[in-house]
Amino acid sequence: xxxxxxxxxxxxxxxxxxxxxxxxxxxxxxxxxxxxxxxxxxxxxxxxxxxxxxxxxxxxxxxxxxxxxxxxxxxxxxxxxxxxxxxxxxxxxxxxxxxxxxxxxxxxxxxxxxxxxxxxxxxxxxxxxxxxxxxxxxxxxxxxxxxxxxxxxxxxxxxxxxxxxx
Numbered sequence: 483x484x485x486x487x488x489x490x491x492x493x494x495x496x497x498x499x500x501x502x503x504x505x506x507x508x509x510x511x512x513x514x515x516x517x518x519x520x521x522x523x524x525x526x527x528x529x530x531x532x533x534x535x536x537x538x539x540x541x542x543x544x545x546x547x548x549x550x551x552x553x554x555x556x557x558x559x560x561x562x563x564x565x566x567x568x569x570x571x572x573x574x575x576x577x578x579x580x581x582x583x584x585x586x587x588x589x590x591x592x593x594x595x596x597x598x599x600x601x602x603x604x605x606x607x608x609x610x611x612x613x614x615x616x617x618x619x620x621x622x623x624x625x626x627x628x629x630x631x632x633x634x635x636x637x638x639x640x641x642x643x644x645x646x647x648x
Contacts, residue, residue, distance in 0.1 A: 483627075490624050494579065495568045497617045501561040505553055512542055512550045534607045538593065545596070549589045557585050564621075573629045580625025586618035 511519055511527050531540045538546045560582040567575035594611060597603035 487624075487627055490620060490627070491568050491575075494617070494621060494624055495565065497620075498561040498565045498568070501558065502565060505558045505561070509550050509553055512539060513547055513554060534610055535602075535604050536607055536610075537602055538596070543596075545592065549592065552585065552589060557582055557589075560585070576625045576627070576629055578625075579621045583618045583621030583623075583625055586614065587622065590615040590618055 507519070507523055508527060508530075511524065516524050527539065530536065560578050564575060564578040564582060566572070567578055590611065594608070594615065597608060597611070
C-alpha cells in the first residue's frame, strides 16, 4: 500500500504543480480582462482556442466563467496547499486532495456534459479535458486512503517519524 500511495503522491505532485502554474495564467484569462495578462499568454490562449476548437473558452458562457472562478478561488489554493502537503509529508493531504478532487470532478462533469450534449466538441478537445476528470478521481482516491507516517515525503522528512535526541 505504501508504494501505491507514493506513486499516487508523485503523480498528483506533478499534476498539482501543473495546475498551480496554468490555472492563474491561462484559466484566469477566461474570468479576468485580457489586458491584465502579457501578450504572449493572450496569444497562447488564442492559439489554443483555434487549434482545439474550445468554444467554451472563446464564447465564455456564464456557467463556464462561474466554474473558472470556482477553480481560481477554491481549487487553485487547494492545489498549492496539496503541493506543500505532499512535499512536506503533512497528514492533512487527505483533506486537501478530497476537497480538490470532489470540486474538480463536479466541474468536469458539468463541462463534459455540456460538450457531449451540444455535440460541438471535437474528439481532440474531449481528449484534452478527460485527463482532468481522471486526475480528479485520483485526487479523491488519495483523499480516501489512510495517511501513513511511514510514507516518505518528496521533500524533507516529517518530524513525526523522527526520534528525539537528548
